[in-house]
Structure formats: structure tokens, C-alpha cells
Amino acid sequence: MIKLLHAADLHLDSPFSGLSPEQAAARRKEQRELPAKLAELCRIHGCDALLLAGDVFDGESVAPETVEALLAAFAACPCPVFLAPGNHDPLSTASPYRTERWPVNVHIFASRAISPVELPEQHCRVFGAGFESAYESGLLGGFSAPQDGWVNVMVLHGDALNPNSPYNAVTKEQIAASGLRYLALGHIHQASGLLRAGHTAYAWPGCAMGRGFDELGEKGAYLVTLTDSDCSLEFLPLGGRSYEILRVPAGDDAAAALDAALPPDAARDIYRVILTGEAARPDLNALYARFAPRVFSLTFRDETTPKRDLWAGAGEDTLRGLALGKLQADYDNAPDDAARRTAALAARMLCAAIEGRDEA
Structure with a gap:
């Protein structure tokens, strides 16, 4: 051998x-x-x-x-x-x-x-x-x-x-x-x-x-x-630092989303965080100040899109309007937060599919 x-x-x-x-x-x-x-x-x-x-x-x-x-x-x-x-x-x-x-x-x-x-x-x-x-x-x-x-x-x-x-x-x-x-x-x-x-x-x-x-x-x-x-x-x-790319749906609270997504053992590594999804424009300087101490090096890319009214057009006499109307009713009558999140996600995916874009 x-x-x-x-x-x-x-x-x-x-x-x-x-x-x-x-x-x-x-x-x-x-x-x-x-x-x-x-x-x-x-x-x-x-x-x-x-x-x-x-x-x-x-x-x-x-x-x-x-x-x-x-x-x-x-x-x-x-x-x-x-x-x-x-x-x-x-x-x-x-x-x-x-x-x-x-x-x-x-x-x-x-x-x-x-x-x-x-x-x-x-x-x-x-x-x-x-x-x-x-x-x-x-x-x-x-x-x-x-x-x-x-x-x-x-x-x-x-x-x-x-x-x-x-x-x-x-x-x-x-x-x-x-x-x-x-x-x-x-x-x-x-x-x-x-x-x-x-x-x-x-x-x-x-x-x-x-x-x-x-x-x-x-x-x-x-x-x-x-x-x-x-x-x-x-x-x-061989050990040592690694380069990592992290895609994070920013949602309503980009800091909370990144806090949940960033691994606890990230201190040695070099990260590029890509913020995605519909969201209010994130404050990248504030995010950097908060999270840079947790890694060796940190950069951001903002790929978010402006947040829209999810239910705009619901109830209109179109395929999109009728489908959104049904999902809005599910959302309004949902018995708990989990059911509401499911209805909202379905609505976002429906709009993304009709508009030919990805739902991050």
C-alpha cells in the first residue's frame, strides 16, 4: 500500500x-x-x-x-x-x-x-x-x-x-x-x-x-x-477561514432575519450577505455596525425589492384578482399566525408566478 x-x-x-x-x-x-x-x-x-x-x-x-x-x-x-x-x-x-x-x-x-x-x-x-x-x-x-x-x-x-x-x-x-x-x-x-x-x-x-x-x-x-x-x-x-455567501430574506426586520441566519461559529470566516425579498430599504450601515464584530469580514448586497400591497387587486374580475380574493379571505379568517403566514406566502408566490419573477 x-x-x-x-x-x-x-x-x-x-x-x-x-x-x-x-x-x-x-x-x-x-x-x-x-x-x-x-x-x-x-x-x-x-x-x-x-x-x-x-x-x-x-x-x-x-x-x-x-x-x-x-x-x-x-x-x-x-x-x-x-x-x-x-x-x-x-x-x-x-x-x-x-x-x-x-x-x-x-x-x-x-x-x-x-x-x-x-x-x-x-x-x-x-x-x-x-x-x-x-x-x-x-x-x-x-x-x-x-x-x-x-x-x-x-x-x-x-x-x-x-x-x-x-x-x-x-x-x-x-x-x-x-x-x-x-x-x-x-x-x-x-x-x-x-x-x-x-x-x-x-x-x-x-x-x-x-x-x-x-x-x-x-x-x-x-x-x-x-x-x-x-x-x-x-x-x-486544512482548517482556517472560509468564504461564505448567505442569502437572507429581509422581511419586515432585516436585523432579526440576519441574526437568525448567521451561524454561531462564524467569527473566523468571511461573509457576503445578500438581502432578498420584498422589504423596506434596509439600513446597511446599521446592519454592518451590528454584525461586523461577529465575523472576520462582512460585506452586503441589497437585492431587495420595494414592499408592495400584497392584496392589491384582490377581488377584481381577473384570474389574479379572484385568486387573491380567495387567499385574502383565508388570511382574514385564519385561526392562527401559522395559517396567516401560509396564506400570505401563497399570495406572494401567486403574484411572482403571474409576473414571471422569483419569490425569494
């Missing part, structure tokens, strides 16, 4: 432009903790190798403290580290991949040509290639691993969703023809789950830390277990 930890897209030293300067600096500091977390997961799970599928850095300009944290974490990693540079951190002359002295257990695939490294004790080969510029194509094309009883895996940055991508498009046909047991990909920031093409298993774990509202929820890495006959994945969260 072989165990691998597969991570990608750490994007160390990201700008976090949507946050305040102080918050952005705090988030970059948290990013620098990711390599040490990965090394610790390798220790806990007894991994045979750590595979990093590119975009470890967000760009060519890397802070000295970031490089220092990365080198220290990898030096402490109990297994070999294999790194395939991607489109954000290609093998430029100024890249830390070329300028720094890396620990002896780290292998950087420093060419666009695929090459192997052998792990004799595991009877395993780790193949890989790296981006030499921000755009690459065809890195996997024509590759076929030897079928000689060894376990062949590969770490590679590439886009398996867009066949026309300038970021090393990887096709299912190429993956199936590769003869690999497992292909560890990076570039796509949402985790894929276990996929197969031919006899080859492949996946991408998503980014290691969310950096915006297009990277929602919990982020982490994959623990890959290869047996003689199977491949399995386990998602291992």
Missing part, C-alpha cells in the same frame, strides 16, 4: 484585495502556515510522498518570510516532496525554484519535459513536469508510463475541464493513455473527487485556502491510498 498527500494551489503571498490591509496581511501570514500543516498531515498519516501540483506561489514576487516558512516546513516533512510548478509560479530565472537552496527531500520538476523519480522501497515512480512560462500546452501528450510492475504516479499542473485552455489542457484520452495509477492535478480551485479515465485514477484537490467568493467553503488536500487493486481518496481539511 502507498499513501500520498496531494495538495495544490496554495497561492502563497496572495494580495487578498477584497480585505483591509490589516486583514490581508493576517491572511498572508495564515497562508504561510499551510506548508507546515501539510508536513504534519504527512507525519500523522504515514505518507510516502507529498505531491504539490503547482501554483504554490501566487506570483514571481515572493516575500522572504514566505520562502523561509516553506523551506522550514519541507525540511521537517517526514517524506519526499515533489513539486510541479504551474502557471502562477513558472520556472522563471527569478523564481525561488531556481534561486533558493531546497532541502534534500524536495524534488522540483524543473522542465516541461516529463521525468521520473524512483522510490525504490515503495516500488513507485513519481513523474512530473513544470511550467516554464505562464502558458503551456501538451505536457501530457504522448506520455505512456512503463508497465513493469512498478506503481506509476504523476504530479502535474493542468486544466482537465477546458480542452482549449492555455494552461496545459489535459484530456481524458491523454489520461487514459498515460498508464498511470494516479494523476495528481492542480489548477482547478474546486475539489473534484475521485475521477477515472481508462485504468487511471485522477483528481484535483482544489485550492488549499479560499481567497474570494468564487472559492467558497472548506478547503484542504487529498490523502491518496493506492493498493494493489484500487485507489481511494480522503479529503483532509
Whole structure:
């Protein structure tokens, strides 16, 4: 059995432009903790190798403290580290991949040509290639691993969703023809789950830390277990803050609605609250003052529509008027608040359906 930890897209030293300067600096500091977390997961799970599928850095300009944290974490990693540079951190002359002295257990695939490294004790080969510029194509094309009883895996940055991508498009046909047991990909920031093409298993774990509202929820890495006959994945969260979008029907009391909707454990996370439905125009400044202390960062979007007279037109000699008239009678004669809410909701949904709009 072989165990691998597969991570990608750490994007160390990201700008976090949507946050305040102080918050952005705090988030970059948290990013620098990711390599040490990965090394610790390798220790806990007894991994045979750590595979990093590119975009470890967000760009060519890397802070000295970031490089220092990365080198220290990898030096402490109990297994070999294999790194395939991607489109954000290609093998430029100024890249830390070329300028720094890396620990002896780290292998950087420093060419666009695929090459192997052998792990004799595991009877395993780790193949890989790296981006030499921000755009690459065809890195996997024509590759076929030897079928000689060894376990062949590969770490590679590439886009398996867009066949026309300038970021090393990887096709299912190429993956199936590769003869690999497992292909560890990076570039796509949402985790894929276990996929197969031919006899080859492949996946991408998503980014290691969310950096915006297009990277929602919990982020982490994959623990890959290869047996003689199977491949399995386990998602291992890396902790830290997450980006969350919360849609809240504002109703008559937006503050009360948000108070009920906001999770009690939201303090570490970054929230975008979208206020919806028919309501009086909410006071966003007052809402921010009340709720911003409960989260790390908070922004609002007001998608409410002006509140209307729910029963306008009830009783008119139209399909809408007759239906509203019946619902208004149900509302007026309702035995309790629950029945009144049901009648009012039915009226709102009726009007929305007739007018061709969504009822938030």
C-alpha cells in the first residue's frame, strides 16, 4: 500500500484585495502556515510522498518570510516532496525554484519535459513536469508510463475541464493513455473527487485556502491510498477561514432575519450577505455596525425589492384578482399566525408566478 498527500494551489503571498490591509496581511501570514500543516498531515498519516501540483506561489514576487516558512516546513516533512510548478509560479530565472537552496527531500520538476523519480522501497515512480512560462500546452501528450510492475504516479499542473485552455489542457484520452495509477492535478480551485479515465485514477484537490467568493467553503488536500487493486481518496481539511455567501430574506426586520441566519461559529470566516425579498430599504450601515464584530469580514448586497400591497387587486374580475380574493379571505379568517403566514406566502408566490419573477 502507498499513501500520498496531494495538495495544490496554495497561492502563497496572495494580495487578498477584497480585505483591509490589516486583514490581508493576517491572511498572508495564515497562508504561510499551510506548508507546515501539510508536513504534519504527512507525519500523522504515514505518507510516502507529498505531491504539490503547482501554483504554490501566487506570483514571481515572493516575500522572504514566505520562502523561509516553506523551506522550514519541507525540511521537517517526514517524506519526499515533489513539486510541479504551474502557471502562477513558472520556472522563471527569478523564481525561488531556481534561486533558493531546497532541502534534500524536495524534488522540483524543473522542465516541461516529463521525468521520473524512483522510490525504490515503495516500488513507485513519481513523474512530473513544470511550467516554464505562464502558458503551456501538451505536457501530457504522448506520455505512456512503463508497465513493469512498478506503481506509476504523476504530479502535474493542468486544466482537465477546458480542452482549449492555455494552461496545459489535459484530456481524458491523454489520461487514459498515460498508464498511470494516479494523476495528481492542480489548477482547478474546486475539489473534484475521485475521477477515472481508462485504468487511471485522477483528481484535483482544489485550492488549499479560499481567497474570494468564487472559492467558497472548506478547503484542504487529498490523502491518496493506492493498493494493489484500487485507489481511494480522503479529503483532509486544512482548517482556517472560509468564504461564505448567505442569502437572507429581509422581511419586515432585516436585523432579526440576519441574526437568525448567521451561524454561531462564524467569527473566523468571511461573509457576503445578500438581502432578498420584498422589504423596506434596509439600513446597511446599521446592519454592518451590528454584525461586523461577529465575523472576520462582512460585506452586503441589497437585492431587495420595494414592499408592495400584497392584496392589491384582490377581488377584481381577473384570474389574479379572484385568486387573491380567495387567499385574502383565508388570511382574514385564519385561526392562527401559522395559517396567516401560509396564506400570505401563497399570495406572494401567486403574484411572482403571474409576473414571471422569483419569490425569494
